[in-house]
Amino acid sequence: MLRTSSPVLIGREWELRTLHTAVAAAPSVIFVEGEAGVGKSRLIAELINAMGDGPPLVAVQHCQPLRDPFPYGVVLECLSQCAGQVGQVRGKLSAVVGALRPYLPELADSLPSALPALGDPAAERHQLFRAVRDLLAALGRVVLVIEDMHWADEGTRQLLRFVMTDPPPGLSLVMTYRREDLVGNAPLGRPFRPPPSAAGAHLTLAPLDANGVRELVEAILGNPVAPGFAEIMWQRTAGIPFVVEEATCALRAMEGRLGTDEVTARRLLDIVEVPVLLREAMVERMHALPDDARAVAQASAVLGVPASDALLSAVAGVKWSRAHVTRLLEQAVLVEVAENEYSFRHALAQRAVYGSLSGPYRQGLHVRAVRELAQLDPPPLVRLALHCRSAGLTADWLRYSEAAAAAAMRAGDAFTAMELLVAAVAEPTARAADLDRLAINLCESALINLHHQEAIAQIEQLSSDPRLSDEVRGEVHLWLGLLLIRKVGAMARGRAEIELAVEALHGRPERRLRGMAVLALPYISTAPFAADLVWMERVEESLEALEPGGLRTELLASVLGARVLVGDPGVWDRLSLLPSVSEPVEAGTLRALARAHCNLADGCAWAGYYGRAREYLHSGLDLAKRAGAPYVVGTAEGTRARLDWHVGDWDGLAERIEQLTQTYAHLLWVTSELNLVKGWLATARGDWGRAETAFKATRMDQPDSAVIPVAVAAIGGMATLLLNRGDTTAACGYADRGAALIRRKGLWAWAGELACPAVEAYVAAGRLDDAHTFVADLAAGLNEVDAPLAQASLLAARAQLAEAAGDMAGAARLCAEAIGCFTDLGTPYRLAQLTETVAARAIDITELTDLARTYEELGATSDAARCRHLIRSAGVSTPSPRGRRGYGNELSPREREVRRLVAHGRTNREIAQAMFLSPRTVEEHVAKVLRKLGVKSRQEVHL
Structure with a gap:
């Protein structure tokens, strides 16, 4: 069942402690002030819940917004809840308490005899007030809670002032109210100061901040929400807990979940039904x-x-x-x-x-x-567009929408432009000439923006709209294709749209070149590179006739990045064709230059030029932010995650990937790289189930809908994972799949992450002919190819073959050459793995000990455990990773690793396999983890 409120109190820890302290210091009077929905009643409920079944005696009542409230009604209702306790103190009640008999007939048997009428209303009222105070005094420790004092009648206010002016020693009075609904300026009618004998407190509950809103939403849902969501919810609800709760439940009922990106969350909160x-x-x-x-x-x-x-x-x-x-x-x-x-x-x-x-x-x-x-200067175009639409002024709405979208694009706000234009092109009465122009504007803004689900749907409808001219329809097909190739599961469909556009755009050569440049990208199709190369050369031929500017830079961004990616050694001499980053250029050229630098960073990172990749990434991100190009920033974030993995910057990488995955959830080119790195990290930490899920999320099993080098690397990752598990047959299956994909594509520069696990799998399975064939094809494919990572991997693969053939001297020589190459590349993890091969063969305890430490520093806990296992197998005892000491109730490093794997749902057998321990040892570690965390079951273990 869906919770409608948080199971825990959020953001009121100090207030609850203060309330507890004040109530315990009886006699006391406490005011709790706050606007409607801010959580006054929830705070009181937490106080009462913490008190348990008593003592003290707790009575709670609410004032009601009645036209003619019954005098003293809320106080008498509280006293009526004390029937059982009144009977127990009957002998202590003074005669004056009998004045309450007419008001509390349910307590008549426990109260003294009724008092005779005095005939004076003022005297009888005084008698009643004394009776209430004496009854409360006789009851001992009492907490009287009166909510919504802003609706209290004047008689109740006077009664409470009388009682608290000389309060019973055991009484704590707690009153809640909304200042905006007070009849006067104070909940008791006029300012009240407790007597010296009584404690006092005044709590004012403020709305939650953005972090408190996030905690509240997550507590209601039972799971984390996407980055940025809490900020939007806070803006929409002003942090008022009741409104947050109602909005969260309304969203959940409408959407079924809340793990959405920031823009989707904003859209949902704009349309969710008001509670x-x-x-x-x-x-x-x-x-x-x-x-x-x-x-x-x-x-x-x-x-x-x-x-x-x-x-x-x-x-x-x-x-x-x-x-x-x-x-x-x-x-x-x-x-x-x-x-x-x-x-x-x-x-x-x-x-x-x-x-x-x-x-x-x-x-x-x-x-x-x-x-x-409209009279303001400058006019608020977006607001004018929205008001014109709601006023039924269609022509003015379209005019203002177009002007507002243009202004938003100039300001770098592509999302606002896209929202305005999506609504405008959907207007059935728009004229054909207007629709042509609006459609192109929509496509261009959607291409810059990150979130374009609605735009894609609208552009698909536009592509068949009879009002569009043929030329614009061809452009729409092009833009639609460009959007679809970014979308998860739509790569092939996007390429088909671009091919259709290229055929239709003979009258618009600039747009046609844009489509051809995309078809030249080798990583969006499993077709042989020779086919991509035809398109690439046609685009390059056209560059000579183009003047410097946005289009030329855009085309260079595609072809130069692709040339680096495929290992073309002649590309470096052509990089000077790009504009200098210091040159002043118009916005379109700046966006294209940002893309060019980020593409070069991506290509360098795949090739193994990590230093160059870092430089291009830095300049590319700077340019993208200056140009207001969030999509380019997204692709660069994927490249940066992969680059950080290679160069060993793993600190905080897993957490950053989780955040980025949610931010760019709909962008295949970003999420596929992030999932690849997530799989690599999980493998290095022995979390093989998590690694397998991540690798498969790259769509490696559907290469026609994947980014091809990512798919190849993920296949290599799966082969490594399966080898770690001891499943050689399955590892060979992935090696076969990766080799077939590389051979079909004809780009062996992308085999750097596949070569070693493929050859290792073939050798382990006794498929030496397949291993030799793979290495021979790799060597031939890398002839005159500038791909340092693949070349280094070729040396390592040859060393594996030499060792399998018994040529230990040749294996040692090739391994030393490969180690030199990986040292030059600056890849500490790959270098450590290769060094471990040599150290394990020689049983070099010193080297293995150093490697275990290196792995630990990186965060590759499974590899570190393997090294320690090798040392133990040689009969040498191994110290703990950080030196032995008594950990007491703290988790040791090994126990922390066991905790992480348990939290991810791994079984004892899987943990033993990942950490190179016996099942019995793992069983002991799990028991210690449960004891130190103070939990009873594995299901309660969390990170």
């Missing part, structure tokens, strides 16, 4: 306002953003707006968001009021909003 309780509360509050004040609040709901009192007055059509705004501030309907600008407390309240307006009245307010906003 019923909140809607009813706002409607009730609006009905209680005078007509003109209500009109100003309704104008604020239509404007939807903070506005001055003058603008609110003009849109509402009323005078004396300051007085009305003051009234709305006092009633907490509006708040001052910025100096002299007013709006609703949170977006859901604004939408609740907006939704209560009738259609004609709402439309009239939008018309007045358009009239007023």
